[in-house]
Every structure is written in C-alpha cells, then in structure tokens.
Amino acid sequence: MGERLVNYLMEIESGKYPTVRHFMLWVFKRNENATRLYKRMGFRRVGAEHTLGDGTMELRYEYVLPKPSSKKAARRSRANAVARAGDLRQYGVTYRVLGPDVR
Numbered sequence: 096m097g098e099r100l101v102n103y104l105m106e107i108e109s110g111k112y113p114t115v116r117h118f119m120l121w122v123f124k125r126n127e128n129a130t131r132l133y134k135r136m137g138f139r140r141v142g143a144e145h146t147l148g149d150g151t152m153e154l155r156y157e158y159v160l161p162k163p164s165s166k167k168a169a170r171r172s173r174a175n176a177v178a179r180a181g182d183l184r185q186y187g188v189t190y191r192v193l194g195p196d197v198r
Contacts, residue, residue: 097132099182102175103190109160116160121145124152133158 109115122129124144138156145153161168182188 096182096188097129098136099175099178100190101132101136102171103179104192105158105160106172106175107192109163113163116162118158118160120156121153122156124154130154 105118108118119141120133120138122133124130133156136158138158140154141157142155145155147153161171179190182190
C-alpha cells in the first residue's frame with residue numbers, strides 16, 4: 096500500500112503541474128523498510144547524507160516520471176488505477192488528498 100500511496104501522490108502532483116516530472120524525498124538512514132520500498136519503486140539515491148540536530152542521518156532519493164506520452168507511463172497509470180480499485184474492494188481504502196487546492 097505504501098507504493099500505491101506514493102504513486103498516487105506523484106500522479107496528483109503531476110496532474111496539477113504537468114511539467115513536474117522529478118520528485119525528491121528524504122528518508123531516515125535507519126528506515127530500511129522505506130529505503131527498500133523507494134528503491135523497488137525506481138527511486139535512486141542522490142546527493143550527500145544530511146544529519147539532523149539530534150544526530151539522525153537522512154538520505155536523499157529522487158525519481159523521474161516517464162514522459163506522459165510513453166507506453167510505460169500509460170501502463171503505470173492503468174496499473175495504479177487497478178491497484179487502487181482493488182484496495183477499495185478488498186480493504187475499503189480510498190486515496191485522496193486533503194487541502195484547499197484539491198481538484
């Protein structure tokens with residue numbers, strides 16, 4: 096479900112801002128589950144590590160969406176929609192973004 100949530104958020108943002116294709120995030124170095132998730136999704140580690148005031152280390156990852164006209168983008172979009180529909184049927188989960196600029 097984490098992967099579907101991240102995909103959903105990227106779809107929403109790229110829908111609101113069609114020229115945005117590049118996503119970046121920070122993850123705690125000790126959070127191995129999240130690191131595995133992002134790597135499996137195609138994020139790659141970039142840049143240096145960052146240390147917070149309490150000594151916690153963060154790593155920066157990035158992902159570049161395929162061009163909207165590509166076959167890969169179309170397959171990804173269909174697969175994400177099917178997965179979300181399955182989540183609704185199986186678990187009753189609905190994906191949405193809350194806030195004033197939601198379309």
